[in-house]
Amino acid sequence: MQAMERMTKSGRIGTGHGAGFGAKAARLAAAVVLAVVLTGAGQPAHANPFDPVITVNGRVITQYEMEQRRRFMEILRQPGDLDDMARSSLIEDRLRMAAAKEAGLAISPDQVMAGMTEFASRANLSAEEFIKLTGEMGLDAESFRDFVEAGVLWREVVRAKFAGKVSITEAEINRAIANFQPTGAVKLNLLEIVLPAAGTDQSGAMALARKLQAQIKTEADFAAAARDYGGxxxxxxxxxxxxxxxxxxxxxxxxxxxSRPVALEDKVVLYWLSERGEDPISGTPEAWLDYAQYLVPEGANAEAELAAARARIDTCDDLYTVAKGQPADRVIRESQPQSAVGGDVGAVLATLDAGESSTRISRDGWRVLLMLCSRGPAPDLVPNRDIIREQLLNQRLSSLADIYLEELRSEAIITEE
Known part of the structure; x- marks a missing residue:
């Protein structure tokens, strides 16, 4: 119960699918309180709960499915007209499943179970625990499974249709970092199993770690193994x-x-993540600057070299290509708080946006190509670039998925009994 209430506060659960499992969940912004008493009020009476009430391109939705989807939304405490929302979400699920069939896509039972596990983990519950708790409140396991299956299949449809057509540039990632407003530093509540692996050969410890991975299913199993092996x-x-x-x-x-096995200097470690949280940040965190300097000897050709270099770079990483074959100290890359960057470098960086460069500085016989890589929060407060890229990609795919779903709905033949 407490685990589900924690998920309520985080707003991490919803009943829409979007490009993946939670694209529409964010828009529904549902809270989860499993202590609610479900009455089923407002449901129309039907002699047979399996009578069809809606047909979508020849595919039937029954009264029982409507009642179950409404019940699911009650459990998740979705705001709004639940009857209308249940109707709409089931129609969309039929469209998602039909699109997957037309694209020749299918998923395995293991993929569905993985989706159920991921959904339940937002409440720090296993899939079995989630099914048990919601089952006690009137939701059939099969109804939860159907909801998840439609979401997982839709994710595959969207990836197959759009993923190869969407790319995220380094400049977009830089802008996301610059605009990122951290609310806190990520903290993890962990258990660990520590397997000694002194020396260069860690194969024995790694093999044992993988064996434990296959055997351990629950946090209790993990804790018991930690007592046996260390940690x-x-x-x-x-x-x-x-x-x-x-x-x-x-x-x-x-x-x-x-986690997967983590090889450290003298050990292999397995981690079990019990909870995620944040240490709140007081006040506005100071901006950090990531910047690079490329040094060109002063002389008659300096201006031409600098112009040629600027023409070849879009990001700071491109400077390493420009300087290939030159002494390593020709490129200087630094990341530090803005207050620590003074002098002519600090003054010029203050005029640049991420990805921009300047050649105004000269120093000790060198011309300096100064480039601002990024300006944003301290590195330990910002997700890494791969995570940001994935988030931006998912946002783009979610928008395309919503447009595609609207197209499918506008072309569908939907009748109500």
């Missing part, structure tokens, strides 16, 4: 305080699940 609860830990390899393994990890 235990670490408590709340900032993501930024973990080793880089551990951060990479846990950045996208859903609560209620185990």
């Amino acid at each position: 235990g609860a670490t408590g709340w830990t900032r993501l930024s305080d973990l080793p880089e390899a551990a951060r990479a393994a846990l950045e996208r990890q859903a609560p209620g699940a185990m």
